[in-house]
Amino acid sequence: MNLSTLSLLHWGLGACLEATILVLALVRKLGQRLPVFVAYLVLLVTNELLMFGFYRMVGFKSRIFFYVFWSIQGLFLLFRALVVYEICRSILSPLDGVWRLAKPFLAMMGCILLAAMLISTRGTPLSLASLIPTGQRGLELIIVGLLIAGLAFCRYYRVQADNYLAWIALGLGFHSIIQSTDNTFLPWLGHFALWAALSHASFDIAMIMWVVALWNPLAAVRHSPVLLGQDEYDRLSPQVTAQLRELNTRLLGMWK
Amino acid sequence: MTIAMMAALVIIVLAILVWLLFVPQRFPRPEIGPLEIKKLLPVHCKHFPQIKKILNQEDEIFLARRANRHTLKIWRKERNRVLQLYVQGLAEDFQNLTALARLISKLSREPRPSQELELLKASLQFHILYRLTMLRLALRTLPLPELSRLTEMVAALGFELELLLNKMTARIPQAGMDTV
Numbered sequence: 001m002n003l004s005t006l007s008l009l010h011w012g013l014g015a016c017l018e019a020t021i022l023v024l025a026l027v028r029k030l031g032q033r034l035p036v037f038v039a040y041l042v043l044l045v046t047n048e049l050l051m052f053g054f055y056r057m058v059g060f061k062s063r064i065f066f067y068v069f070w071s072i073q074g075l076f077l078l079f080r081a082l083v084v085y086e087i088c089r090s091i092l093s094p095l096d097g098v099w100r101l102a103k104p105f106l107a108m109m110g111c112i113l114l115a116a117m118l119i120s121t122r123g124t125p126l127s128l129a130s131l132i133p134t135g136q137r138g139l140e141l142i143i144v145g146l147l148i149a150g151l152a153f154c155r156y157y158r159v160q161a162d163n164y165l166a167w168i169a170l171g172l173g174f175h176s177i178i179q180s181t182d183n184t185f186l187p188w189l190g191h192f193a194l195w196a197a198l199s200h201a202s203f204d205i206a207m208i209m210w211v212v213a214l215w216n217p218l219a220a221v222r223h224s225p226v227l228l229g230q231d232e233y234d235r236l237s238p239q240v241t242a243q244l245r246e247l248n249t250r251l252l253g254m255w256k
Numbered sequence: 257m258t259i260a261m262m263a264a265l266v267i268i269v270l271a272i273l274v275w276l277l278f279v280p281q282r283f284p285r286p287e288i289g290p291l292e293i294k295k296l297l298p299v300h301c302k303h304f305p306q307i308k309k310i311l312n313q314e315d316e317i318f319l320a321r322r323a324n325r326h327t328l329k330i331w332r333k334e335r336n337r338v339l340q341l342y343v344q345g346l347a348e349d350f351q352n353l354t355a356l357a358r359l360i361s362k363l364s365r366e367p368r369p370s371q372e373l374e375l376l377k378a379s380l381q382f383h384i385l386y387r388l389t390m391l392r393l394a395l396r397t398l399p400l401p402e403l404s405r406l407t408e409m410v411a412a413l414g415f416e417l418e419l420l421l422n423k424m425t426a427r428i429p430q431a432g433m434d435t436v
Contacts, residue, residue: 097364101372144269151276157358158281166277173273177266185262
């Protein structure tokens with residue numbers, strides 16, 4: 001069975017958009033900042049070319065096409081999770097201590113979400129048709145969970161993400177939210193046309209967000225904050241300490 | 257029903273993402289320069305002795321005997337307003353101190369998970385108590401224990417920061433560090 005002209009057109013447009021993002025990423029030298037994201041884009045474009053050739057050879061409904069397609073989707077999911085980690089690292093790494101604090105926190109969050117996913121797949125029939133939606137939902141939820149946890153960490157320490165990073169993260173989050181919801185409510189959504197269209201177009205919407213992210217030149221790289229020199233620190237520190245001590249002496253006096 | 261629930265879920269998660277990514281953060285002060293750190297030190301909690309006097313019931317009993325109802329009503333309203341301003345001031349003090357603590361964490365090379373967790377816990381406790389105190393003030397009751405606890409929390413955080421800064425000051429000549 002072959003795909004309809006409309007589906008082929010959608011495929012072609014998607015591939016063009018992916019190629020545009022890759023070109024923009026290369027022009028903006030994004031590889032120096034987000035190498036995993038650029039590798040993911042390269043993989044996306046290469047995949048489109050190879051999959052189209054493969055589709056012409058074996059057809060859309062063949063068993064081998066099914067296995068290859070879902071294996072590559074698994075690889076893409078892994079890459080998207082790595083991009084989320086890369087985005088968090090990119091925002092927080094200029095602050096050494098905070099990033100060292102965030103790493104185990106994100107790892108812990110990932111483990112919790114993975115455990116939750118494994119628990120939720122318990123009792124699922126051992127067939128690919130049942131395991132793929134459950135597994136995909138779990139992994140997409142891990143991506144959203146890690147993204148929100150990482151960004152909450154940035155917010156807590158008052159670190160603002162650069163505009164391009166924010167749009168890339170939003171694209172990733174949007175696609176993962178739609179896909180995980182789609183897989184959760186699939187039995188009820190089969191006949192709901194609007195949702196089906198949104199689910200089908202979620203990756204295209206994410207790609208438009210990535211085009212927005214890379215459309216303008218990127219902001220200069222943020223380096224670690226310039227800390228005080230020893231002279232200034234030596235002058236400032238006793239001053240602050242003395243003020244705090246004075247305040248505490250007064251406060252302690254109140255309780256007596 | 258399922259569709260509505262699902263749509264609500266997606267919208268909520270997306271709203272959280274957009275808020276985390278795009279909504280600018282509100283800072284308690286316009287911008288604190290490296291040598292203006294004293295701007296973050298608490299100022300309002302110093303007035304607790306005066307506030308404690310305001311909460312004294314004897315004043316109210318005295319006024320109830322001498323003044324008319326209208327004057328007493330105005331006095332109570334003004335007292336409430338002063339208390340509300342004091343509690344808001346305490347919240348500002350606390351916010352400034354947590355900003356100072358986070359500034360130290362941001363510039364520190366050594367992560368201190370237990371202290372960060374303590375700070376987060378204290379912030380949550382403070383915010384809950386703050387809301388509770390404001391609610392009690394709105395209900396026209398006198399929240400002396402809550403006010404004492406809030407002032408105590410600001411003082412305790414100030415004390416913790418003092419110890420931390422003392423430790424950092426002591427470490428510098430030994431380690432020969434040129435930065436915080």
